[in-house]
Amino acid sequence: MIAVSVLEEVEELIRGVEERVKRLASPLPQEGLSNAGFVDGSYALEERRGAYLLALSVSSVVYGEGRVEKILPGSSRPLLWLLVPKSHGESRAGQLMTMLELLAAVDLVRRGLDAVVLDGSFTSEMMVPFGHARDVHEEAARLAGFRVEAAEEAGEKIYSFTVEAASRGEPLS
Numbered sequence: 001m002i003a004v005s006v007l008e009e010v011e012e013l014i015r016g017v018e019e020r021v022k023r024l025a026s027p028l029p030q031e032g033l034s035n036a037g038f039v040d041g042s043y044a045l046e047e048r049r050g051a052y053l054l055a056l057s058v059s060s061v062v063y064g065e066g067r068v069e070k071i072l073p074g075s076s077r078p079l080l081w082l083l084v085p086k087s088h089g090e091s092r093a094g095q096l097m098t099m100l101e102l103l104a105a106v107d108l109v110r111r112g113l114d115a116v117v118l119d120g121s122f123t124s125e126m127m128v129p130f131g132h133a134r135d136v137h138e139e140a141a142r143l144a145g146f147r148v149e150a151a152e153e154a155g156e157k158i159y160s161f162t163v164e165a166a167s168r169g170e171p172l173s
Helices: 002-024 089-110 120-130 132-144 148-168
Strands: 035-048 051-064 067-073 079-083 115-118
Touching: 035 089, 051 089, 067 089, 079 089, 089 115
Parallel strands: 035 115
Antiparallel strands: 035 051, 051 067, 051 079
């Protein structure tokens, strides 16, 4: 079965990555953390007449010396933003949210904290190059290996397909 062979290939790749990480890893000092910062954010998006109204909320806190200090206010003071035009509003809102979270994290790093913790959305952003961007890169590398004539022929086929799809009035996806 194709699915089984793909799964075996993925497992082998993961084992190779784990072994390489173990070889490159170095032990961390066993000192305790004297302070740490935490960042989290969320957003709400509402469609309004060809635009989106976006409410962004970023909260950052620092724990140190037995107390918690609030740095950014979070949902008690949301940032309001108007996204015009509304095309790709969800992804644009997500990118703005990620940028604000990362800016809050940079602020905490500049304060000299021992550690800064972000939620899972940061991890998913780090994985993006292994998704769509990787596919685009591989396709570009494949096309670069072709002669110029073959690349031009591929461009003409893509153009013809796009014109045909547009004439049917169906959304491109």
